[in-house]
Amino acid sequence: MNIKLGKNAYGKNAVNLSKIIRHADYHEFRQISVSVALEGDFETAHTLGDNSKILATDTQKNTVYVLAKEHFTDGIEDFALYLSAYFLNNNPQVTRTNIEIIEHPYQRMAFNGDTHPHAYIGGGSEKHTTSIVQDADGLVITAGIKDLLILKTTDSGFEGYIKEQYTSLKETADRILATQCQATWTYNSTSLNFTQLFGQIRTTLLKTFAFHKSLSVQQTLYAMGEAVLQTYPEVTEISLVMPNKHHIPFNLDQFGMDNKNEIFIATDEPFGYITGTVVRG
Numbered sequence: 595m596n597i598k599l600g601k602n603a604y605g606k607n608a609v610n611l612s613k614i615i616r617h618a619d620y621h622e623f624r625q626i627s628v629s630v631a632l633e634g635d636f637e638t639a640h641t642l643g644d645n646s647k648i649l650a651t652d653t654q655k656n657t658v659y660v661l662a663k664e665h666f667t668d669g670i671e672d673f674a675l676y677l678s679a680y681f682l683n684n685n686p687q688v689t690r691t692n693i694e695i696i697e698h699p700y701q702r703m704a705f706n707g708d709t710h711p712h713a714y715i716g717g718g719s720e721k722h723t724t725s726i727v728q729d730a731d732g733l734v735i736t737a738g739i740k741d742l743l744i745l746k747t748t749d750s751g752f753e754g755y756i757k758e759q760y761t762s763l764k765e766t767a768d769r770i771l772a773t774q775c776q777a778t779w780t781y782n783s784t785s786l787n788f789t790q791l792f793g794q795i796r797t798t799l800l801k802t803f804a805f806h807k808s809l810s811v812q813q814t815l816y817a818m819g820e821a822v823l824q825t826y827p828e829v830t831e832i833s834l835v836m837p838n839k840h841h842i843p844f845n846l847d848q849f850g851m852d853n854k855n856e857i858f859i860a861t862d863e864p865f866g867y868i869t870g871t872v873v874r875g
């Protein structure tokens with residue numbers, strides 16, 4: 595029988611790391627989760643149990659903590675780029691790296707407009723993400739947002755869809771639009787101000803969601819992606835995942851009351867799942 599090893603990768607997932615960056619009059623607190631995956635000359639590790647080319651995942655984990663001291667000082671994109679280059683340059687058996695970082699944002703507490711120097715509030719669902727895939731041919735860098743919970747109470751409808759024997763959904767010109775959005779975009783360069791761009795792109799996504807007169811989730815998804823590509827030449831394409839978190843009007847008729855689009859059943863499952871990539875050209 596002719597059997598051989600196909601595509602494979604290994605590495606350490608979810609290296610959870612916190613860092614205090616001490617400035618003169620305040621502290622910065624950062625919390626990230628780093629995942630490393632390596633591809634390369636690992637055939638005999640699988641077929642013979644020969645570990646001579648294996649950089650232990652425990653060593654990979656330690657490398658992340660050690661390099662964070664000097665090199666995690668700015669955006670997660672910059673740290674991911676540094677880690678990727680480090681693993682490639684120091685391990686000739688590695689031909690491709692895939693570094694992913696998720697940042698859990700913490701904000702300094704504010705009281706009457708004054709920001710506290712070293713107390714933070716976190717725990718929201720929204721996260722900032724990045725990924726680097728690098729090999730001898732080059733590098734792809736993405737950034738993104740995930741678990742961004744956004745909702746609007748009007749300027750959303752859904753009408754004009756197919757009506758056939760199994761259709762029961764009623765058309766509406768005024769519904770709640772809610773989603774737990776994930777957006778991932780690709781940059782055209784590795785020397786950008788990633789932190790600033792992330793904040794600006796996030797604002798563009800939110801603004802478009804808020805001001806768009808939505809005829810469907812699909813249309814809003816496209817408008818959000820289009821706005822990012824129109825505004826930021828550094829972005830080559832953007833993918834969005836927008837589950838439709840349904841809010842179904844509750845039937846108050848049965849209790850002799852009129853539901854004027856005020857009371858809803860929020861259903862988690864099943865949910866509509868709308869995904870799309872918006873590209874140039």
Ligand SMILES: O=c1[nH]c(=O)c2[nH]c(=O)[nH]c2[nH]1
Nearest residue numbers: 752763809810811812838866
């Ligand atoms: O924005 C929507 N897109 C759909 O494809 C769809 N399908 C559905 O039942 N409700 C909705 N809403």
